[in-house]
Every structure is written in C-alpha cells, then in structure tokens.
Amino acid sequence: MSHSLRSLVYTALFAALFIVMSYIKIPLGFTAVPLSLQPLAVMLAGAFLGPVYGFLSIFSVIALAAVGLPLIQGNGGLSLMLGFTGGFLWMFPVCAWAVGLATGRLLRSRGLARQKTLRAGALFVTIFFCGSLSYLAGVPWYTHVADISLSKAMVAAMYPFLPGDVIKAVVATILVLALRAYAPQLQTATRRRGSGYAGEFASKS
Structure with a gap:
C-alpha cells in the first residue's frame, strides 16, 4: 500500500474513532457540556497521524457535521456548531494538529531517546496541554x-x-509509547530522515 493511500486509510479510521467516541458521553446536570471521550480521540489522531492528517481526520468530521450529517453524538447542523459545545468542536482539529506537531518533535528528540521516564513525562504534558x-x-x-x-x-x-x-x-501517552513503532507519522519521518530515534521506531515494525 502506498504511503498516500495508507495515510488516507488511517485518516478515515481515526475520523471514525472520533465519531464513535462522541457517542460515549456522561451528561452532567449542572452544565450543557457532557463528559465524553472526544478529546481522547483527538489526542490519538494527532499523536499517530501527525499534524496534517491528524487535523484532517477531525476536521472532516466537524465539516460534515456542520453541513447536517449526524456525526457528533447523533447530531449535526449549524445548531450544533453554534450551540453550547460549538467552541470546543471548532478547536478539536487545531488540538489534533498541535498534538501531532509537538509529539512528533518530542519523539524524534535524540536527547530523550535513552531517558524513558523523562520522555514519558514530557509526552504526557505535551499531549495534555495541546489536547486542552x-x-x-x-x-x-x-x-x-x-x-x-x-x-x-x-x-x-x-x-x-x-x-x-x-x-x-x-x-493516550501509554498507547503512543506502546504502539509508537506503528505510527504513520514516525514512519514518514524515518523515510525522510533515514536515521535517529524515529528510525529506531520504524525498524521495529
């Protein structure tokens, strides 16, 4: 499978993951914003797909929902996009982009290659703040x-x-560290750079 086709397949898969996780929600009585797993899907999309495809995977769902498709918790349309949670929905693609950009640079850092605890802590902080x-x-x-x-x-x-x-x-941090060798973002970086920490990851896949 070519890199472009594989990237599109992964983009579609993470878009589907975002849709599925939007259905897993817990309504809170004191606010119109429910507790959901959408942010986790956003974090994973960015970390595994990188900034560009991570952004596209989430943006495609938001855009389709905006034109009326019931993709967000079974809802869609401008009323959803302009409702109480609209600001969060608009920002989710940006969050995925930020997570992808930051985690990609962090995991390619040679300085953190042999410091597993520090690397895990830095990855957690990065994913948390970019995802927020x-x-x-x-x-x-x-x-x-x-x-x-x-x-x-x-x-x-x-x-x-x-x-x-x-x-x-x-x-998200645990999953990224456990499955990092299979992240398309890191494999792409390996082909472009040919060496370094990302190369070590890809050689394990």
Missing part, C-alpha cells in the same frame, strides 16, 4: 451562548473536565 487547547475557544463561546460570566463558564465548562482530561492524556 479547545478550552481557549470552548469556554468563551460557552460564555456567549449561555450569557454568563467567564468565571461561571469556567466552572461549568472547564474545571470539572480537567481531571478527566488528565486521565485521557495518560491513556
């Missing part, structure tokens, strides 16, 4: 739609979700 960029748009948009203060919006749409985001980042 959705709050930059999600909280202000929630403030606008709910017509409440920013502080109240943070209590309703940010603070309760941070512990869950930590757990999702831990899960």
Whole structure:
C-alpha cells in the first residue's frame, strides 16, 4: 500500500474513532457540556497521524457535521456548531494538529531517546496541554451562548473536565509509547530522515 493511500486509510479510521467516541458521553446536570471521550480521540489522531492528517481526520468530521450529517453524538447542523459545545468542536482539529506537531518533535528528540521516564513525562504534558487547547475557544463561546460570566463558564465548562482530561492524556501517552513503532507519522519521518530515534521506531515494525 502506498504511503498516500495508507495515510488516507488511517485518516478515515481515526475520523471514525472520533465519531464513535462522541457517542460515549456522561451528561452532567449542572452544565450543557457532557463528559465524553472526544478529546481522547483527538489526542490519538494527532499523536499517530501527525499534524496534517491528524487535523484532517477531525476536521472532516466537524465539516460534515456542520453541513447536517449526524456525526457528533447523533447530531449535526449549524445548531450544533453554534450551540453550547460549538467552541470546543471548532478547536478539536487545531488540538489534533498541535498534538501531532509537538509529539512528533518530542519523539524524534535524540536527547530523550535513552531517558524513558523523562520522555514519558514530557509526552504526557505535551499531549495534555495541546489536547486542552479547545478550552481557549470552548469556554468563551460557552460564555456567549449561555450569557454568563467567564468565571461561571469556567466552572461549568472547564474545571470539572480537567481531571478527566488528565486521565485521557495518560491513556493516550501509554498507547503512543506502546504502539509508537506503528505510527504513520514516525514512519514518514524515518523515510525522510533515514536515521535517529524515529528510525529506531520504524525498524521495529
């Protein structure tokens, strides 16, 4: 299978993963934002596909949902995109791009190649913060739609979700470290660079 076709297949698979994980949600009575596994899918898409295809995998779902396809928790259309969770949805592709860019550079770092504990810690912090960029748009948009203060919006749409985001980042970190040799992003980097840490990963696949 050519690299381009393989990348498209993986992009479609992670888009499907994002759709499936959007259905796994826990409604919280005090806020219109449910607890879901969408951020985990975003983190994994970025880490395994890299910035470009990670972005495309999530953006394709958001774009199709925006035109009406029921892909986000069985819903779609502009009412969803402009609703309470709209700001988060818009930012998810950006989060995937950021995760892919940052983790790719981190895992190719020779300085961290032999420091497994430090590498794992740095990867967790990177995935957590890049995956949490959705709050930059999600909280202000929630403030606008709910017509409440920013502080109240943070209590309703940010603070309760941070512990869950930590757990999702831990899960993503474990999966990336366990399956890193099969990440298309790292294999692509190996072909371009031909050496270094990424080369070590690809040689194991």
